[in-house]
Amino acid sequence: MALLEVDNLQTHFFTDKGQLPSVDGVSFEIEKGETVGIVGESGCGKSVTAMSILRLIPQPPGRIVGGQIRFKGRDLATMPIDQLRKVRGNEISVIFQEPMTSLNPVYTVGDQIMEAILLHQAVEEEAARSIALEMLDKVGIPEPVISIDKYPHQMSGGQKQRVMIAMALSCQPDLLIADEPTTALDVTIQAQILELIRELQRTNDMGVMLITHDLGVVAESCDKVVVLYAGRVAETASAVDLFDRPTHPYTAGLLQALPDRANPGARLYTIDGMVPPPTDFPQGCRFNNRCPRATPECQTVPPLHDLGDGHKVWCHHPLSAEESAALSGEDA
Amino acid sequence: MTRPQSERTEPLVKVRGLKKYFPIFKGFFRQRVGDVKAVDGISFDIMPAETVAMVGESGCGKTTAGRSLLRLIEPNAGTVHFRGKNIPDLAPEELRKMRRYMQIIFQDPYSSLNPRQTIGQIIGTPLVLHGLAKNQREAEGMAKELLEKVGLQARYTSRYPHEFSGGQRQRIGIARAVALNPDFIVCDEAVSALDVSVQAQVLNLLLDLKDEYNLSYLFITHDLSVVRHVSDRVVVMYLGQVAENAPNKAIFSKPRHPYTQALLSAVPRADPRRKRQRIMLPGDVPKPSNPPSGCRFHTRCPLAEARCSQAVPDAHEVGEDHIVVCHLYDGRTEPIDVLEEMARRKGA
Numbered sequence: 001m002a003l004l005e006v007d008n009l010q011t012h013f014f015t016d017k018g019q020l021p022s023v024d025g026v027s028f029e030i031e032k033g034e035t036v037g038i039v040g041e042s043g044c045g046k047s048v049t050a051m052s053i054l055r056l057i058p059q060p061p062g063r064i065v066g067g068q069i070r071f072k073g074r075d076l077a078t079m080p081i082d083q084l085r086k087v088r089g090n091e092i093s094v095i096f097q098e099p100m101t102s103l104n105p106v107y108t109v110g111d112q113i114m115e116a117i118l119l120h121q122a123v124e125e126e127a128a129r130s131i132a133l134e135m136l137d138k139v140g141i142p143e144p145v146i147s148i149d150k151y152p153h154q155m156s157g158g159q160k161q162r163v164m165i166a167m168a169l170s171c172q173p174d175l176l177i178a179d180e181p182t183t184a185l186d187v188t189i190q191a192q193i194l195e196l197i198r199e200l201q202r203t204n205d206m207g208v209m210l211i212t213h214d215l216g217v218v219a220e221s222c223d224k225v226v227v228l229y230a231g232r233v234a235e236t237a238s239a240v241d242l243f244d245r246p247t248h249p250y251t252a253g254l255l256q257a258l259p260d261r262a263n264p265g266a267r268l269y270t271i272d273g274m275v276p277p278p279t280d281f282p283q284g285c286r287f288n289n290r291c292p293r294a295t296p297e298c299q300t301v302p303p304l305h306d307l308g309d310g311h312k313v314w315c316h317h318p319l320s321a322e323e324s325a326a327l328s329g330e331d332a
Numbered sequence: 333m334t335r336p337q338s339e340r341t342e343p344l345v346k347v348r349g350l351k352k353y354f355p356i357f358k359g360f361f362r363q364r365v366g367d368v369k370a371v372d373g374i375s376f377d378i379m380p381a382e383t384v385a386m387v388g389e390s391g392c393g394k395t396t397a398g399r400s401l402l403r404l405i406e407p408n409a410g411t412v413h414f415r416g417k418n419i420p421d422l423a424p425e426e427l428r429k430m431r432r433y434m435q436i437i438f439q440d441p442y443s444s445l446n447p448r449q450t451i452g453q454i455i456g457t458p459l460v461l462h463g464l465a466k467n468q469r470e471a472e473g474m475a476k477e478l479l480e481k482v483g484l485q486a487r488y489t490s491r492y493p494h495e496f497s498g499g500q501r502q503r504i505g506i507a508r509a510v511a512l513n514p515d516f517i518v519c520d521e522a523v524s525a526l527d528v529s530v531q532a533q534v535l536n537l538l539l540d541l542k543d544e545y546n547l548s549y550l551f552i553t554h555d556l557s558v559v560r561h562v563s564d565r566v567v568v569m570y571l572g573q574v575a576e577n578a579p580n581k582a583i584f585s586k587p588r589h590p591y592t593q594a595l596l597s598a599v600p601r602a603d604p605r606r607k608r609q610r611i612m613l614p615g616d617v618p619k620p621s622n623p624p625s626g627c628r629f630h631t632r633c634p635l636a637e638a639r640c641s642q643a644v645p646d647a648h649e650v651g652e653d654h655i656v657v658c659h660l661y662d663g664r665t666e667p668i669d670v671l672e673e674m675a676r677r678k679g680a
Contacts, residue, residue: 041527041529186554188613213527213528219602219603221600240605243603253529257529259531264562269532
């Protein structure tokens with residue numbers, strides 16, 4: 001049994017513009033000790049998927065209308081809220097993108113880390129403080145004894161993200177959901193934070209769901225990748241397979257559009273248009289209005305191609321092995 | 333665009349010793365207690381039709397540098413020679429006329445367009461002000477052409493900014509910048525807020541316009557894969573100063589400064605098989621209000637020595653048009669590989 005099994009998750013938003021299928025049948029699994037990357041551009045449903053897992057979708061307008069989210073065999077989608085509270089922050093933790101706005105400005109960082117510990121572990125304040133100190137030290141905050149009494153505004157962006165990680169990991173969760181944890185940070189700090197997550201993952205055998213739009217981060221940190229487009233899974237594969245053999249035209253397009261894959265100064269490959277808003281998702285394959293390989297057939301829901309080893313593609317006209325090999329060959 | 337023969341090999345923009353300090357006031361009497369030394373004496377050239385990328389982390393002063401050389405904020409010291417004039421010396425009226433030739437594209441496509449003006453007004457008004465169009469009507473017509481040039485439909489001139497997506501707004505910002513037929517455009521993180529597929533579209537557009545208008549760009553960005561793709565020359569900034577300035581090829585194949593090497597090694601590559609060893613820099617960038625003594629990078633540099641905290645390093649020319657400001661290159665020009673050197677020192 002996988003640590004987390006998301007099965008045909010459907011999260012829709014009920015608005016004046018109608019029922020918006022932001023996440024519409026997403027399935028994937030995360031094993032213990034594994035890092036799964038969820039990638040896609042803005043509006044593809046990455047964050048809604050993550051927030052659905054912990055039922056943090058504001059309701060209304062949002063609602064999980066179908067599917068199961070099995071965490072260690074229990075369905076989070078239907079679990080009573082008081083039981084879910086014991087899972088949140090304890091067995092599953094989240095790190096958000098914005099370290100600047102995710103911390104409460106009127107409490108010290110120590111208070112905020114201790115809150116989670118006191119809530120989920122049977123310890124006294126004294127002990128919680130020493131766990132908090134230990135966590136701050138682990139995540140590389142200088143002088144934890146002094147920093148623990150600082151307020152968020154007294155820290156830099158990188159330090160705040162470290163505090164968020166300390167808070168998320170203070171109860172040694174089995175699953176960490178990291179929603180664009182390094183997007184707001186500089187590359188040298190990003191490298192530190194990703195390394196830190198990897199290190200803590202190794203010691204705890206923690207599963208990590210890493211949401212990002214940065215394919216470089218995916219290549220370096222993930223074991224498995226789920227490519228989302230307009231609320232659906234386009235392709236899923238091991239990280240090595242995905243970059244070696246991109247098979248969905250959208251994945252192939254994304255990889256080709258990266259400036260580091262092109263010759264300097266040459267024109268970049270582009271995918272026409274942009275991700276449609278959930279009000280305008282096309283019929284059938286949702287990529288059909290931007291896809292260079294689209295045919296009338298693409299007006300119907302695309303079939304699954306199973307390439308083995310967990311490499312799955314939902315497309316009427318997937319790239320052949322030769323075509324995708326030619327793409328990754330260009331990178332030489 | 334014709335320039336006299338003599339100017340052709342001259343830099344289009346020549347920046348020397350540019351400084352911008354922001355004062356810090358404290359207490360009831362608002363006494364000046366110090367300065368944030370955002371840009372602290374930088375010099376570089378931009379040649380005609382050249383793209384210079386300015387890179388560095390948050391707080392290194394790259395945005396301030398771009399704005400103070402256009403005098404969108406007033407620099408404290410230094411010269412910026414452009415079209416035979418020193419920009420910081422220009423009287424307001426002269427500066428206004430000069431603006432035609434130097435434009436900027438901002439990072440945030442959501443806050444850089446006036447929400448109460450139509451796209452036609454946004455692009456057309458500067459054309460009227462600078463006398464390129466006789467009236468607003470003629471300007472609208474020119475705006476339509478410009479919109480088509482940046483890949484949008486001509487009829488969009490009557491629409492308002494909120495009706496467009498981020499990528500489309502960035503195209504409008506580009507149309508506004510090229511409307512006056514400038515020589516030089518500062519692109520301040522112009523593609524950073526865009527998704528990969530849209531970013532590629534906008535980068536292609538910028539490259540096309542560069543060829544068409546013979547433009548020079550100062551491309552301010554933190555994204556090194558974009559830098560590698562678009563730039564002819566790269567200026568690496570750290571804490572308000574230039575660390576290294578070199579042609580694109582040299583920066584990416586033979587980076588000299590330890591900071592440049594660390595920055596390049598920190599960029600994740602979209603290739604799971606090519607995992608590299610990283611130069612991990614400890615800690616954060618120090619505060620520009622109280623920069624470290626000597627070489628400003630010494631607090632994070634893996635190869636720092638005693639002299640690095642004591643003496644300010646000189647600028648060394650280590651190759652053709654390749655300048656590095658680092659003590660390691662006192663009397664040597666060959667690159668020192670930081671990881672190898674760290675291993676060697678550990679062994680010794």
